Structure formats: C-alpha cells, structure tokens
Amino acid sequence: MPDTAVYYHLAYTIALGIYAAYALSLHLRRKQLRVKS
Amino acid sequence: MKISWLPAVAGAAVIGTVIRAAYFTPLEAKQGAAQKIFYIHVPAAWVAFLAFFLVAVASGIYLWLRDQRLDRFAESSAEVGVVFTTVVLVTGPLWAKPIWGTYWAWWDVRLVSTLFLWFIYVSYIVLRGAVESPTLRARYSAILGILGAFLIPFIHLSVYLFATMHPMPILGKPSAPSLPNEMLVTLLLSLASFTLLYFTFVQSRYDYAVERDAIAARSGHDA
Numbered sequence: 001m002p003d004t005a006v007y008y009h010l011a012y013t014i015a016l017g018i019y020a021a022y023a024l025s026l027h028l029r030r031k032q033l034r035v036k037s
Numbered sequence: 038m039k040i041s042w043l044p045a046v047a048g049a050a051v052i053g054t055v056i057r058a059a060y061f062t063p064l065e066a067k068q069g070a071a072q073k074i075f076y077i078h079v080p081a082a083w084v085a086f087l088a089f090f091l092v093a094v095a096s097g098i099y100l101w102l103r104d105q106r107l108d109r110f111a112e113s114s115a116e117v118g119v120v121f122t123t124v125v126l127v128t129g130p131l132w133a134k135p136i137w138g139t140y141w142a143w144w145d146v147r148l149v150s151t152l153f154l155w156f157i158y159v160s161y162i163v164l165r166g167a168v169e170s171p172t173l174r175a176r177y178s179a180i181l182g183i184l185g186a187f188l189i190p191f192i193h194l195s196v197y198l199f200a201t202m203h204p205m206p207i208l209g210k211p212s213a214p215s216l217p218n219e220m221l222v223t224l225l226l227s228l229a230s231f232t233l234l235y236f237t238f239v240q241s242r243y244d245y246a247v248e249r250d251a252i253a254a255r256s257g258h259d260a
Binding site: 003004005007008009010011012014015018019022023026029030033034036037 | 081128134248
C-alpha cells in the first residue's frame with residue numbers, strides 16, 4: 001500500500017481550514033454591520 | 038449566549054464525519070490514506086452542484102415574482118457554492134498527485150469544466166458588486182445564475198462523454214453503489230453533514246444580506 005498520508009492530511013487541513021475561514025468571515029461581516037448600525 | 042441548533046448540529050456532524058473517516062473507516066488497499074480524501078471531495082462537489090442548482094431555481098422564480106428574498110437566497114447560495122467548489126478544486130489535485138502522478142491535466146474535461154464553473158460563479162459575485170441598482174443587479178445576476186447552472190449536468194456526464202482520468206460516479210449512476218458498506222456509510226454520513234453545513238452557511242449569509250439591506254434602507258441608499 002503506498003504511503004499517501006501526507007496528501008490526505010493536507011487535503012483535510014486545507015478543506016476544513018477553508019470552511020472555518022468562511023464561517024469566521026460570515027461572523028465578522030455580520031459583526032461589522034452591527035457596529036455600523 | 039444563544040446557540041442556534043443548525044450550526045451546532047452541522048458542526049458536530051462534520052466533526053463526527055471527519056473522526057469516522059479518519060479512525061473508523063478502513064484504508065483502501067491500492068490507494069492507501071489518499072482514498073480518504075474522497076469523503077471530503079465528493080460531498081463538496083455534491084454541495085456545490087446543489088448550491089448552484091438552487092441559485093438557478095431561486096433566480097428563475099425571482100425573474101417571475103421579483104421577490105427580493107429569492108435574490109438574497111441566490112446571492113447567498115452562490116457565495117457558499119463558490120466556497121465548496123474551492124474545496125473541490127483543492128482536494129481533487131491533492132488526491133490526483135499520488136494516484137495519477139500529476140496534480141492537474143488541462144486536457145481533462147471534468148477538471149477544466151469544474152474550474153470553469155468556479156469562474157462563472159466568482160464572476161457572479163463580481164457582477165453583483167459592480168452593478169449599483171438593486172433591481173438591475175438582481176436581474177443580471179439571476180440570468181448569469183441560471184446560465185451557469187447549465188454546466189452542472191455537463192460536468193456530471195463529462196466522465197461518460199469524454200476520455201477523462203476522473204473516476205466514474207460511485208453513487209450517482211444507474212447501478213448500485215460499488216463501495217464496501219463501511220465506506221459507503223462514511224460517504225453517506227459525509228454527504229449529509231456537509232449538506233447541513235451548506236444550509237448553515239446559507240442561513241448565516243442570508244441573515245447578513247437581510248441586515249445589510251435593512252441598514253441600506255435606513256440610510257437611504259443602496260447596499
């Protein structure tokens with residue numbers, strides 16, 4: 001069986017990182033709106 | 038502190054899916070750990086297709102009813118769809134490198150048409166930012182949102198229509214799924230949990246659009 005773990009770890013880290021970054025961006029955008037209003 | 042049930046359930050489901058994929062799903066004999074990328078790549082592709090399909094549906098109904106809520110939903114779903122397509126375009130090459138020996142193949146119709154889909158909905162977001170009039174913005178983006186979704190069946194069928202390195206569908210095919218039970222359960226759980234994550238993101242993005250439009254209406258100019 002080939003050792004492909006590095007690609008697996010990298011894919012999960014980046015994918016979950018993208019989702020987390022988007023969730024954070026939504027939170028910050030809404031917070032910024034509340035400050036504006 | 039109020040915790041809405043949808044983000045909490047979606048977050049728990051995604052964490053549970055990742056734990057199941059990592060520790061409770063067997064390794065595939067030929068591909069090793071890289072095969073597990075499948076549990077994050079396939080749901081992202083499914084959600085991206087769902088997101089853009091719903092953009093087209095909401096946009097079509099918007100052009101008929103001119104209800105601003107549909108435009109806000111389309112706007113939200115398109116942005117979330119771009120996020121999920123980005124995940125597809127990152128995780129796919131990371132699986133391809135150890136299995137195919139290359140990250141990307143420009144001649145491969147499935148890969149390039151998926152990239153094209155991403156560009157179309159990125160341009161949808163750019164278009165929304167470029168048009169000042171809310172009515173024109175909604176109308177132009179509804180048309181682009183509908184046209185972009187025509188790529189979805191083409192991308193799905195591209196593996197049958199063209200010579201491509203991309204694997205054939207596991208679930209979305211006429212015959213029964215060709216996957217051992219333990220892997221199939223993990224895949225179905227991941228499809229469900231990332232679909233929940235999609236609805237969480239869209240709900241939050243929609244709420245943001247409502248607040249933004251309310252502020253714009255109070256201050257007397259467009260958002």
